[in-house]
Amino acid sequence: MADFRYPMSHMNQPLIGIDKLLAESWNAVFKEWKQTLGWTLGIIFVPFLINIVFILPIIAEPRLGQNPFFQVISPILVWGASLYFLAGLFRYFLDKKTEVKVSFTDVVSLAWIGLLMALLLIPAFIFFILPGIWLSVAFSLAMPIYLKEGKKGWGALKTSYAIVKGRWWATFIRFLVPNLVYGIGVSVVFGVFSIIIGIVASIPVSSFIHALEQGSDISQALGTVGPAWFIGLPVILLAFIALAIVSSILLTLARTSVWTNIYKSLSETTTK
Secondary structure, eight states: OOOOOOOGGGGGGGOOOOOHHHHHHHHHHHHHHHHHHHHHHHHHHHHHHHHHHHHHHHOOOGGGGGGGGGIHHHHHHHHHHHHHHHHHHHHHHHHHHOOOOOOHHHHHHHHHHHHHHHHHHHHHHOOOHHHHHHHHHTTTTTHHHHHHHHOOHHHHHHHHHHHTTHHHHHHHHHHHHHHHHHHHHHHHHHHHHHHHHHHHHHHHHHHHHHHHHOOOOOOHHHHHHHHHHHHHHEEEEEHHHHHHHHHHHHHHHHHOOOOOOHHHHHTTTOOO
């Protein structure tokens, strides 16, 4: 049986600093988005499109929603697609090679790791929330461990547990702070843009409602809005959707960079 124990000396070696984690993720966002664009777009859009493909028939024929094929196959395909593209993005950041390959075996192995984690984490969160959080951090590096070291199933989970053990708080803080920084940043940008959209959109809407209250019919009320708004509003909404997509891409890149750099730092400062 493989020995997943590590000497205590590794705990005295400093991990990557939060400032460097932020700097590396910032660099990934603005300098490496082209190399990773296909993978990030896949993470965002492919699961969404799979859901649409399965939802449209159910809308047309609601009884299909009770069909096991739709209930089981759709989630499996969505999960598999998410793992496929996420694995590709991880592999890029782990190896920094422009040519990244992900196989069906990789998806199955990652799915198996995910199932094993679920068997441990779901009961922990249901009955004991704090142990659930503790285990989530302890097993958080199983995916990059498999993709970089090839360890599967329990081997990936045990190795993740071993390199985090003794440095749980340091690992937790390095996950928490960058995610808070990027999460708050995106929320602020979206909040400001949403307010602007709300203000702009309220002008024609208020004019339309006011005209109706004054006794105008719908065609007359629409006339008070003006043709420019019929063009402007769709443009604003498209801009908002574009911002959402770009933000999702950049946030995904930043978080993956942080994740892989934490793994690299822990593995490099842990020697057998």
